[in-house]
Amino acid sequence: MRLNLPLLALGTALTAALTTLIAVPGAGAATAYPVTYNVAAANGVMADPSAPPAGANDFSCQPSAAHPHPVVLVHGLGATMGENWATMSPLLADNGYCVFALTYGRNADNPYVGGVMKMEDSSAELATFVDRVLAATGADKVDLVGHSEGTVMPQYYLKFRGGAAKVDKYVAITPIYRGTTLLGIGALITAMETAFPQYAGPLSSGFDQDCGSCQEFLAGSPFLTNLYADGVYAVPGVTYTTIMTRYDELVTPYTSGRLSAPNATNIVVQDQCPIDLAEHVAVAFDPTVAQDTLNALDPAHPLPVPCRLVLPMVGAPAG
Template sequence: MTASVAVVLAALAPAANAEPARPLPVPYGATALATAELGPDVDPPGSNDWTCRPSAEHPNPVVLVHGLLASRSVNWQTMSPLLANAGYCVFALTYGRVTEVAPLSHVGGLRAMESSAAELGAFVDRVREATGADKIDLVGHSEGTVMPQYWLQFLGGAAQVDKYVAVTPLYRGTLADPLPVALLADGLGIRPPLSAAVAAACASCPQFISGSDYLDRMNAQPGGAAVPGVTYTTVMTRYDELVVPYTSGRLDAPNATNVVVQDGCEIDLSDHLSIITTPRTGQIILNALDPAHAVKPPCGVSLPALGGSPVSS
């Protein structure tokens, strides 16, 4: 076969459909972690098919952004196949790895968030080039809700994002209320030395604390953290043990919708980790990405750490 014939045949070949040929298994709760193939370079099911072409129904590829001490595989065992089954082109990265320290080399989110934001920007550039999409949608969890804010605000990301679904966000940081740890640290003058000690192993960790320079900069614009032109959906849980208070994830802006998973479903006891593996959260994400076809999220028992499966809504 000549090179010219090969080029013609390749051009005539149909692009990969965004919807899988058959539905992928979607594990929920503890099963999601039990079935995960661990490793920072392992793709969660349904993700990173670089031949995928977005459909007319779902023209924006979805980029999944994991949390601290996680990876794309660990964080997205549930949501990646769920979104792929719904017809989305799904992409996920592992960012912020400290490869110089062997025990930490298999997890991400450890580098300063400004550095990780640049990684995210390069990844989105690759996604847009591969898919031909003008914009992408973001789905982030934990650090994956606040790290991308730097890319959106200061690295040109806002022009490339349509919708942003943030699960357990912390726009105003953590350890602020009811126990004002951050305020006490500032009052005692110990925040700088403590931050420096922690940052030696985890540069992003001090940036999460309420009142950090990073968070103050993210919230300095007139509208707060919500970037104009991006449609936000925040998904919070009252039982978040890492974002304290959980209401740190609220965005009081006209382009933001705030959701607490317990509203209308008191038996959902999801915590910071298990919230990303529940059917209820999955449907909330699907609704946020495609509000024209929104359906009522299922309500089922979900336990801290263990998660759960839905019962009738």
């Protein structure tokens, strides 16, 4: 979901108290980019939020034998690639990955808000981008790392646009596989449409005009019903790692991201670190989630997952 929220105005006061961590999880990586684990500091260094995040979109990058698959980062609703991946992109680049990111689903009138078009259309953008990455790098497959909308839109790509043959690993942060109740908002919309059927059409079309993807997230939506009509949530041939937080305020219940399949591993952040209070936004800047992601992408060389205090909407405080 969108990262440059009004709460980020607190960043001016907080940044002085927040640490910018140069060391990254993972031994032996040559650090080329600074990595910070708080929202304000990470976003504060961006001159243009629509530009690629540090470490991403070097189309001359050639994957190594250690990391043969380029990593494609898929942002959440309302965000851009620069906003969403200001921590994860430089971290992955510093650990030897070829990293790529896109901003999809933008309204032509606003280049700084992504993910607002229908996910069927955004999945076509993802398909084109993945093909471009594969052609540039010579790799046979990519790994996906998605956050929020970036965990469910790619499912459409995998199932209906040939993506399953082009993706090896899929790390999903705050996944929305079964949709969200949005703390009851979905039920409220349904109740209003039932009580006032004469307004159901205008209400829905008005919503779609501003955000074509928003209603597609709701549990039981036609989009999700069609997406999982075959009963398959974890696409065969793709290795899934789902990373959830109990404090997710936008994916409700947070267990919407739990998969029951032999090719899926489920992680709840607080099972690893009880003092990690990250909610929907902060998980993209979270040191625990960062190491979980590195371990998921390179399961043959896992490293211990750090446990640090992480604050909602802030990230890791100083010290």
